[in-house]
Amino acid sequence: MADVRAAERVAGRPGAAGTPAAPRRARRITRTRLVEAAFLAPAVVYLALFFGYPVVKNVVMGFQEYGASTFYTGEAPWVGLDNYAAVLSSAVFDRALLNTVLFTAGSIAGQFVLGLAIAVFFRRRFPLSGFLRSLILLPWLIPMIAATAVWRWILDTDHGVLNRLLGLLPLVEVRPDWLTSTTLALVAVIGVNIWLGIPFNMTILYGGLQEIPDELYEAGALDGATGWRAFRHITWPVLRPVVTVVLVLGVVYTLKVLDVILGLTNGGPANSTQTIATLSYEVSFRQFDFGQGAALGNVLVLLSLAFAVVYLRMNRRAVDE
Template identity: 60%
Template sequence: MTTTVTPERTPEPAPGTAPAGHRSSARRRRVYQWLFVAPAVLYLLAFFGFPLVRNILMSFQEYTPTTYFTGEAPFNGLDNWRAVFSNELFGDALWQTVLFTVGSLVGQFTIGLALAVFFTRRFPLSGAVRAVLLLPWLVPMVVSAVVWRRIMDEDHGVLNSFLETLGLSGGVPWLSSPSVALLSAVLVNIWIGIPFNMVILYGGLQEIPREVHEAAALDGAGPWRTFRSVTLPMLRPVVTVVLVLGFMSTVKVLDLILALTGGGPADSTQTLGTMTYQLSFLQLDFGQGAVVGNVLILISAVFAVLYLRVNRANAGRGK
């Protein structure tokens, strides 16, 4: 008589549930992921989150130099905000910040793109010329501002002497006239920012395949049509990065204006950055200085959100 032994069947997991081994490995994987992300999160909280929150709280407090000794900073509600917004200098500084930022970005990007396109054509000493054009970007901004302050001096500056040599009107009050000083600051900032735009855009142009331009030429497109319809659309991601980084570095410029004009003459070159410095470290009203700083942060945040939306829309079209 033969006895048949039926092997025991391993119970299958219920639908929608993973085996215990898989669940534990997935849990370990998530723990490892958080361990890798944790240093970056802690860094952001310590060096960005805490100062941001502290600055927001300070804008609602009566924060003075005595606070550092007594530790007392009474809550004063919206008094700091009302004082800043009722200050006539705030409106002027906001408008001059817009003019300074837009003028600098347009000038830097236009000249930087033109130079990048120019250097795509190989010629002798092109590398040496590009290296020389990088010097304004390598020199500290304060040093550049001091040098340009000497160059733009109304009486003894090289720039006015050069204009007189060409037979043009000399004696231009580049830094002493309220109607010209902001333009002078924009020109100096354009000179400083051209190398950055040129280098990034030149790298983007190098990534565009030559076959695309050759195909456009075979289709009868001229240089300008090829640039407008082929080069610029393919360069759009690089252009976006250049403009965003340029905006972030320009809207908060402080050292250039302080060394070049000091915010004058007659507050004609005051920006939100210099106003924050003036309120916090000259008038020692840290609460009002924090308000202007928060406005700068808000402007940067709005610009960043717009950039992310545009970038997401472009990515959606690409798909």
């Protein structure tokens, strides 16, 4: 009888199986999951409406004859791959693809190298370093339209500040046509985009440099790793994950740059600064062929995904080795 009573007392304690404690725990877990779902639902709805739907709609439009009349009739006949065949075989596409590659490669190289150099420079603490860093962020804060307007004035052939300064130099009589020459326009646009992208690269890389412990440099100095050796064997390996983020995001952002080119050259002269992004804009909103414009946009998305996948795999292989 004593054993039976002891068993009954144990069974009656809170938390034992079959007591009200188990349902309360289940209700608490359910309530926690409902709260988590409630916080997550707005983000999911936002992503579905403003990211998922536009992407799916653009992909579908790339296979439709979607023109200005579609907004009135609601009819968009299915044309399959005709839009892609039309844009890929156009006389401008080859030039736009080459310009896209040159513009992206030049911009990323200039932004990353200068941003990294500035970030390494500001890693050394000195008076007014914080103030100077804030000044470097100005190109990132200026509205794009205002920035391109100022640069159009700076690069103007006859009245631009740059050509006036060049005219003050001895033995310099030439006035380059920065924005109207078919050979210099793309170089000028790349230079302006580098100026705009340096703050982003510098900020992200500077944050990564701040996470590197000083003890690593002190230990490396004992083994003779100073200066360039310290950068090669300590800074660069530790900074590699941050570099991956900067380069991937930089390429994705640069491939779709539109406002800088439209504000400076509008894709000219003679399509010398025409990229796939500006060509998609022209086909969509000037020729009002939204189907072919969507096809060009999808080509741009595929280029971005291809670069991201290839670079991430190469970086992972380098880390494993």
